[in-house]
Amino acid sequence: MRETGVKDRILETASRLFYDQGYNQTGINQIIDEADIARASLYHHFPSKTDLLLAYLDRTHELWFEELEIHMRPIAGARERLLALFDFRVRRQLKLKYKGCHFNKIVAEACEDPQVFDRVRAHKDRFRKYIYDLVRQTGHRHTDDDTLADTIFLLLEGGIAMGALYRSPEYTEKGRRIVASFL
Amino acid sequence: MRETGVKDRILETASRLFYDQGYNQTGINQIIDEADIARASLYHHFPSKTDLLLAYLDRTHELWFEELEIHMRPIAGARERLLALFDFRVRRQLKLKYKGCHFNKIVAEACEDPQVFDRVRAHKDRFRKYIYDLVRQTGHRHTDDDTLADTIFLLLEGGIAMGALYRSPEYTEKGRRIVASFL
């Protein structure tokens, strides 16, 4: 069993469990069992559970934007691309069974660790910038360039949160229709 | 020490800790210590930690709408009342130090208990209806009565979530400005 294989399997298993069950409800023992690795192997690669959490956030952040790029690649036109952000989120909700935003979930678990907050903020900041750039391309040259971008961002965040509660994409879809009426 | 006094003190202490630290990160022992009651007294009034959680949700729900009523009472006019919803949320964010929505936090902690989900949905349903009723009073007799209400609801939810992340009321305030431009 190659080292990288083991390390990856640990991180993949931990990622799945952290998202499905919650970080605090996932014990080290369960990760060891389900990844089928030795106890000491986990602590060799990740000295503490917090290190595993930070690696989870980094990995999820990377995968998130990779999937976004794949989704957005074939879509042309700033207006259509803005609406595609909602489609991207709806598709993810379906795929992930409406368990909400990976990052907001971790913040909600009352983790006070500043390293965690920094990573989550960095993730949201980057996505917000992505929206802002698209809005500018629509030709909306009003003073409220940013207001439109903020609206889209908040509707997406609200839609994901309510999707997790109602186990439904309907709020994200409502957000899409609202934005479509603006553009 | 009267029974009701003990029971109330347990629930008050648990409520504070569940919100500040998170439900899963709060142990029964800490509640017993900080409420300064006997171990068996807690289990007498609340047979399990889940019972305590359900009582917390019920209590928070009641207090939430009581505080909303107090905030809204002096405000006249449907438009002003709709905007006052944002002010109410901003004021709460300041008071509660930006720890987010009590109810969304519990859902995010990956509690699968249907009794929990039912209570959180009931809370959101009631607030959503509150918004819908106000929107109808504005005279907005468009087909998109509900769309406006949904917009307000989602902007509020997104604002609270981002408030918890950025420890700032700015996103809720942005939501207010967005809605003010509609009305």
Add this chain to the structure above:
DNA sequence: GTCTATAAAATGATAGAC
């Protein structure tokens, strides 16, 4: 109803052999 003592299991993390 409240008390203390304790159970039974799970937690995150470490030691030392190989």
Add this chain to the structure above:
DNA sequence: GTCTATCATTTTATAGAC
């Protein structure tokens, strides 16, 4: 680097005296 055995805490919950 991987293994097994184990530690010290902490977890939720119960028993039985008063």
